[in-house]
Amino acid sequence: MSGHMNLTLKVWRQKDAKSTGKLENYEAKDISPDMSFLEMIDVVNESLIKKGVEPIAFDHDCREGICGACSMYINGEAHGPKRAITTCQLHMRSFHDGETITIEPWRANAFPVIKDLVVDRSAFDRIIQAGGYVSVNTGVTIDANSIPIEKEIADDAMDAAACIGCGACVAACKNASATLFLSAKVSQLALLPQGQAERQIRVEAMIDQMEEEGFGNCTNTEACSAVCPKEIGQHHIARMNREFFGAKLSSPKK
Amino acid sequence: MKLDSKIPDGPLADKWTKHKFNLKLVNPANKRKYNIIVVGTGLAGASAAASLAELGYNVQSFCFQDSPRRAHSIAAQGGINAAKNYPNDGDSVYRLFYDTIKGGDYRSREANVHRLAEVSVNIIDQCVAQGVPFAREYGGLLDNRSFGGAQVSRTFYARGQTGQQLLLGAYSALSRQIHKGTVKMHTREEMLDLVMIDGQAKGIVTRNLETGTIDTHSAHAVLLCTGGYGNVFFLSTNAQGSNVTAAWRAHKHGALFANPCFTQIHPTCIPVSGDHQSKLTLMSESLRNDGRVWVPKQKADKRKASQIPENERDYFLERKYPSFGNLVPRDVASRNAKEQCDAGFGVGTSGLAVFLDFADAIKRLGEDTVRARYGNLFDMYAQITGENPYAEPMRIYPAVHYTMGGLWVDYNLSTTIPGLYALGEANFSDHGANRLGASALMQGLADGYYVIPSTVSDYLATIGPKPIDKNHPAFAEAKAKVEAQTKKLLSIKGTKTVAEYHRELGLIMWEYCGMARNDAGLRKAQVLIQELRVDFWKNVNVTGTNEELNQQLERAGRVADFLELGELMVVDALARAESCGGHFREESQTEEGEALRKDDEYCYVSAWQYTGENQPEVLHKEELNFENVKLTQRSYK
Numbered sequence: 001m002s003g004h005m006n007l008t009l010k011v012w013r014q015k016d017a018k019s020t021g022k023l024e025n026y027e028a029k030d031i032s033p034d035m036s037f038l039e040m041i042d043v044v045n046e047s048l049i050k051k052g053v054e055p056i057a058f059d060h061d062c063r064e065g066i067c068g069a070c071s072m073y074i075n076g077e078a079h080g081p082k083r084a085i086t087t088c089q090l091h092m093r094s095f096h097d098g099e100t101i102t103i104e105p106w107r108a109n110a111f112p113v114i115k116d117l118v119v120d121r122s123a124f125d126r127i128i129q130a131g132g133y134v135s136v137n138t139g140v141t142i143d144a145n146s147i148p149i150e151k152e153i154a155d156d157a158m159d160a161a162a163c164i165g166c167g168a169c170v171a172a173c174k175n176a177s178a179t180l181f182l183s184a185k186v187s188q189l190a191l192l193p194q195g196q197a198e199r200q201i202r203v204e205a206m207i208d209q210m211e212e213e214g215f216g217n218c219t220n221t222e223a224c225s226a227v228c229p230k231e232i233g234q235h236h237i238a239r240m241n242r243e244f245f246g247a248k249l250s251s252p253k254k
Numbered sequence: 255m256k257l258d259s260k261i262p263d264g265p266l267a268d269k270w271t272k273h274k275f276n277l278k279l280v281n282p283a284n285k286r287k288y289n290i291i292v293v294g295t296g297l298a299g300a301s302a303a304a305s306l307a308e309l310g311y312n313v314q315s316f317c318f319q320d321s322p323r324r325a326h327s328i329a330a331q332g333g334i335n336a337a338k339n340y341p342n343d344g345d346s347v348y349r350l351f352y353d354t355i356k357g358g359d360y361r362s363r364e365a366n367v368h369r370l371a372e373v374s375v376n377i378i379d380q381c382v383a384q385g386v387p388f389a390r391e392y393g394g395l396l397d398n399r400s401f402g403g404a405q406v407s408r409t410f411y412a413r414g415q416t417g418q419q420l421l422l423g424a425y426s427a428l429s430r431q432i433h434k435g436t437v438k439m440h441t442r443e444e445m446l447d448l449v450m451i452d453g454q455a456k457g458i459v460t461r462n463l464e465t466g467t468i469d470t471h472s473a474h475a476v477l478l479c480t481g482g483y484g485n486v487f488f489l490s491t492n493a494q495g496s497n498v499t500a501a502w503r504a505h506k507h508g509a510l511f512a513n514p515c516f517t518q519i520h521p522t523c524i525p526v527s528g529d530h531q532s533k534l535t536l537m538s539e540s541l542r543n544d545g546r547v548w549v550p551k552q553k554a555d556k557r558k559a560s561q562i563p564e565n566e567r568d569y570f571l572e573r574k575y576p577s578f579g580n581l582v583p584r585d586v587a588s589r590n591a592k593e594q595c596d597a598g599f600g601v602g603t604s605g606l607a608v609f610l611d612f613a614d615a616i617k618r619l620g621e622d623t624v625r626a627r628y629g630n631l632f633d634m635y636a637q638i639t640g641e642n643p644y645a646e647p648m649r650i651y652p653a654v655h656y657t658m659g660g661l662w663v664d665y666n667l668s669t670t671i672p673g674l675y676a677l678g679e680a681n682f683s684d685h686g687a688n689r690l691g692a693s694a695l696m697q698g699l700a701d702g703y704y705v706i707p708s709t710v711s712d713y714l715a716t717i718g719p720k721p722i723d724k725n726h727p728a729f730a731e732a733k734a735k736v737e738a739q740t741k742k743l744l745s746i747k748g749t750k751t752v753a754e755y756h757r758e759l760g761l762i763m764w765e766y767c768g769m770a771r772n773d774a775g776l777r778k779a780q781v782l783i784q785e786l787r788v789d790f791w792k793n794v795n796v797t798g799t800n801e802e803l804n805q806q807l808e809r810a811g812r813v814a815d816f817l818e819l820g821e822l823m824v825v826d827a828l829a830r831a832e833s834c835g836g837h838f839r840e841e842s843q844t845e846e847g848e849a850l851r852k853d854d855e856y857c858y859v860s861a862w863q864y865t866g867e868n869q870p871e872v873l874h875k876e877e878l879n880f881e882n883v884k885l886t887q888r889s890y891k
């Protein structure tokens with residue numbers, strides 16, 4: 001068919017967390033430019049099964065850029081060559097016939113590989129559990145419109161809240177830092193009146209958890225924002241730092 | 255079996271308040287002696303698990319994704335309805351109730367729908383208190399938009415990511431309880447069976463998707479919040495993992511399955527581009543506010559849209575429905591697009607698409623305004639198709655989107671198995687034969703935050719906090735059954751992949767049980783599905799082993815259940831020889847080709863009972879009584 005491509009894939013294969021992995025070569029034949037990157041892998045997997053080879057394991061679910069499950073390091077970039085999208089939104093028209101594509105999992109101590117391209121990102125959940133919320137029980141009776149919020153502030157909070165928790169920021173960071181992820185939640189709640197009461201405890205608890213999980217430090221290379229599919233900006237990190245130092249200064253504990 | 259919907263008596267508006275007062279409470283000191291299992295962490299599951307834990311119960315929560323935050327609710331775009339009447343445009347609890355009953359084409363229960371409308375206002379308060387960043391006006395107050403099937407603006411939204419923001423709100427409440435130790439979270443753990451003791455639900459069997467370990471968990475009550483089953487069609491707007499397994503396996507233990515054939519097909523989706531297609535992407539129906547739908551008047555016209563002159567275009571929705579035009583409800587818009595394509599007027603390489611054209615809107619409003627309104631949707635379209643929708647019209651086609659059917663539940667959200675509840679899209683309860691936009695999110699949160707905490711306590715107080723005996727043979731038996739099925743799937747090592755079976759099933763369902771259905775087609779489909787199922791169990795190739803992360807095995811189990819559910823959907827569609835909502839029986843249409851409901855014969859909920867492998871299911875009917883609204887034939891002309 002016209003426009004169809006033949007590609008070579010170099011894919012990270014690793015049986016489980018304990019085994020060592022390596023890159024294996026596979027042919028991806030007759031790939032339509034209209035396929036999504038994950039559909040291309042589906043096609044390769046179907047052909048592997050037919051040949052008696054175990055298909056490549058990878059995380060995915062919504063396939064429309066919102067659940068944050070897909071997580072591939074493609075030709076040395078988190079989510080591949082295009083900006084502001086996830087792997088599942090990447091289409092094969094971004095590649096050309098004859099190309100070799102290297103596909104690896106996210107690399108970070110805090111994200112151990114489970115199998116092939118699937119990693120364990122539960123550290124992110126534990127960071128949120130440490131304090132990424134407003135402590136209200138079900139049954140609030142305060143009318144929603146009794147808390148007016150300036151539109152600009154609401155919009156800024158929404159920009160931060162758009163984080164999908166995919167982990168590309170960690171994968172792209174040479175220190176494997178989770179600062180952008182963490183700052184997105186801290187910033188969202190610091191901006192909103194609802195988040196004020198727990199401002200100090202929140203930022204401290206979340207940062208403590210991040211350190212405990214083995215993520216690295218932020219050295220402001222900004223690689224994280226560059227690959228973020230939701231374009232979460234550096235100013236959230238700045239805001240989080242202000243929150244943190246503010247908390248340190250006034251914390252009764254320290 | 256006598257179906258008792260347990261609808262409280264008294265005037266419609268007082269039922270829920272009165273019922274809550276009559277329900278038994280569990281003493282606060284006793285709550286921690288009860289274990290509750292919540293399967294699913296979407297809007298329904300996360301809100302239920304968090305609320306129950308806050309009350310003091312011991313909760314165990316399960317999801318198959320690697321994090322509770324990735325449940326499919328995350329993908330909802332448009333918004334959530336609530337009868338707040340902030341715009342002062344005449345909305346009320348009663349109007350939301352009425353619109354939902356009418357939108358559902360009079361096939362849902364008045365009492366449930368009224369309760370939904372009542373608690374809708376609390377949902378918004380709760381979410382705002384959690385810090386959900388809903389869209390706001392310049393004055394700082396919450397903004398509303400309008401949605402199909404309503405003449406008021408009552409839809410709250412957070413850009414095009416309302417589901418994400420609501421889910422993250424519920425996820426944060428859940429995370430807080432996990433941190434407190436009141437919820438034990440099990441991620442990447444799939445429920446594969448229900449454990450029954452003396453006819454009551456007492457636990458579940460799960461498979462750890464990382465290690466393959468098959469385990470049992472006991473509880474005083476089990477809540478299934480496992481979402482919809484649209485993936486029975488293979489191609490749908492659902493996430494890849496969305497499935498019916500938990501609900502289906504409960505069905506096989508005696509939970510009746512209601513209205514399985516009621517499926518919603520959404521008109522504005524991006525068309526299929528080839529055989530490789532794995533899912534379909536929805537674009538918000540708000541596009542129909544400014545876009546005009548048309549096809550060329552000439553069959554198989556391969557010219558570019560811009561080269562087709564105005565007088566050679568058929569704006570078929572505007573032509574057929576002059577008063578609603580492009581804004582007819584979802585089912586009507588979808589069916590008409592299909593008719594045009596079936597008659598040979600479809601566009602694009604496959605001929606399975608119609609144009610959605612913004613040229614007039616751009617002329618009238620300017621490209622900037624159109625960009626401000628729909629920019630993200632236009633970008634998404636460009637990303638997927640590689641085409642520029644500002645220059646050429648979009649091509650759209652209907653896709654399976656939502657399943658109104660699900661486990662039958664009474665007013666308390668209890669299934670026909672005592673101790674087993676179903677919430678959210680997994681139950682059938684509130685949307686009748688057609689769901690209105692922005693009301694699934696409302697229902698998921700209503701069920702989880704407000705309904706279940708009240709109703710489950712009544713059951714728990716009745717059975718008492720006696721610990722469940724994990725040594726009861728029922729646990730070992732249920733586990734052995736799951737192990738046997740897993741082994742069976744892995745041992746066949748045939749020649750066809752799981753995906754091949756899934757795709758074949760989807761084609762059958764789409765062809766014969768999709769947007770239009772008829773007697774002969776449904777009968778044919780039933781045979782085809784039976785044959786496919788037999789073949790599956792002889793010839794499927796599931797690679798790998800149980801003791802590892804094995805995505806082929808996961809999917810094989812889900813497809814096996816779809817192969818059974820698909821047949822029940824067909825049987826249900828066959829038994830309902832009327833058209834209503836999303837269910838269009840070609841034999842039941844008006845002279846003008848519109849859906850014809852038959853209230854004298856079919857004003858009931860179809861609830862199906864499983865009677866054994868390859869045995870016909872038995873139909874039970876729950877008559878629907880309308881005391882407050884008058885049944886009328888919908889007209890959008």
Ligand SMILES: Cc1cc2nc3c(=O)[nH]c(=O)nc-3n(C[C@H](O)[C@H](O)[C@H](O)COP(=O)(O)OP(=O)(O)OC[C@H]3O[C@@H](n4cnc5c(N)ncnc54)[C@H](O)[C@@H]3O)c2cc1C
Pocket residue numbers: 293294295296297298299316317318319322324325326327328329330331332333334416417443444445446479480481482491492493496497499500536655656677678679680691692693694695696698
């Ligand atoms: C693209 C799209 C857009 C939509 N937009 C809107 C909108 O704008 N407004 C609106 O009101 N509705 C919308 N809907 C519908 C709405 O999103 C869903 O109906 C709703 O979110 C379902 O929520 P839920 O909690 O019932 O299930 P889900 O969110 O689907 O969650 C299911 C949960 O169950 C778990 N699960 C399933 N099976 C098992 C098992 N066997 N073992 C363990 N865990 C299991 C999953 O892991 C998941 O956590 C949209 C739907 C789609 C597809």
Ligand code: FES
Pocket residue numbers: 059060061062063064065066067068069070086087088089
């Ligand atoms: S699969 Fe959900 S973001 Fe890619």
